[in-house]
Amino acid sequence: MHSLPRLGCDGVAAQRGAVPARPMRRTANPVIELVCEGEFWTVRGFGQLCRIKDSRGIQMLARLTTSPHQAIHVLELSGAELVDGGDAGVALDASARDAYRDRIHELRSELAQAEAWNDAGRSERIQREIDSLCAQLAGAFGLGARPRRTGAAAERARQNVRRRIADAMQRITAACPEIGRHLERTVRTGTACTYEPDR
Numbered sequence: 001m002h003s004l005p006r007l008g009c010d011g012v013a014a015q016r017g018a019v020p021a022r023p024m025r026r027t028a029n030p031v032i033e034l035v036c037e038g039e040f041w042t043v044r045g046f047g048q049l050c051r052i053k054d055s056r057g058i059q060m061l062a063r064l065t066t067s068p069h070q071a072i073h074v075l076e077l078s079g080a081e082l083v084d085g086g087d088a089g090v091a092l093d094a095s096a097r098d099a100y101r102d103r104i105h106e107l108r109s110e111l112a113q114a115e116a117w118n119d120a121g122r123s124e125r126i127q128r129e130i131d132s133l134c135a136q137l138a139g140a141f142g143l144g145a146r147p148r149r150t151g152a153a154a155e156r157a158r159q160n161v162r163r164r165i166a167d168a169m170q171r172i173t174a175a176c177p178e179i180g181r182h183l184e185r186t187v188r189t190g191t192a193c194t195y196e197p198d199r
Contacts, residue, residue, distance in 0.1 A: 031197050032179055034062040043172055043179055050175035057168030060161060064187060064195040071192040074157040097137065104133050154191055162189040 032045030040051045041058050052058055060077050107130050114122040165187065173180025188194045 032065060032182065034058070034065060036062070043176060045176070046178035046182065048176040048178055050172065050179075052168070052171055052175065055164070055168060057164035057166075060165050060193075061168050061172075061183065061187070064193060068195050068197055071194050073154075073192050074161045074190075075154055077193055078157045078161050100133055100137050104130055104137075107133075158189070158191055161193060165189055165193070 032043065035042040035044075036054065037051075039054050041054060041062070043050050043052055056078075063077060064072065107126050111123060111126045111130065114126060166189075169180055169183050169187065172183060182197075186196050188196060
């Protein structure tokens, strides 16, 4: 996958060090407002105001908040000008999934025994292995226990968009807690992302 061009605050590709052609962009949302001012975004809402350094995550949030209740595909939101050209198959097939589950079941029996014997060191090691296996299973399956397919452009974009938006919301929450909590309640990420403020 080719690296994507960096977008300026106006949403167009910006050359390194270039000033965006349109220095300001406001949301049409009455609850919160994101205004791009050079290398920073001014974020207003709920009686709070903060300035957040420009990032892809902030740009994505601005795009979502200007289009409330509209589902935007992650490839469009990330600015990827490519077609999803297939994948490398499922992350875990059914037999591998069953093997993981069997091992977790065995480990839980061992954990119960270690706890009964007050063996704290062994209990901790077993719990770490259980947590690792559970995390791998969770990453390999999506909603409805459907297996995730690896290597697809949309799947890579989904992960990148979720990470970037989460980082942007974390920075907003640190500076403006009320706005951050509002975004955490109303922004949904996935293959399609939405901003769902109260109607």
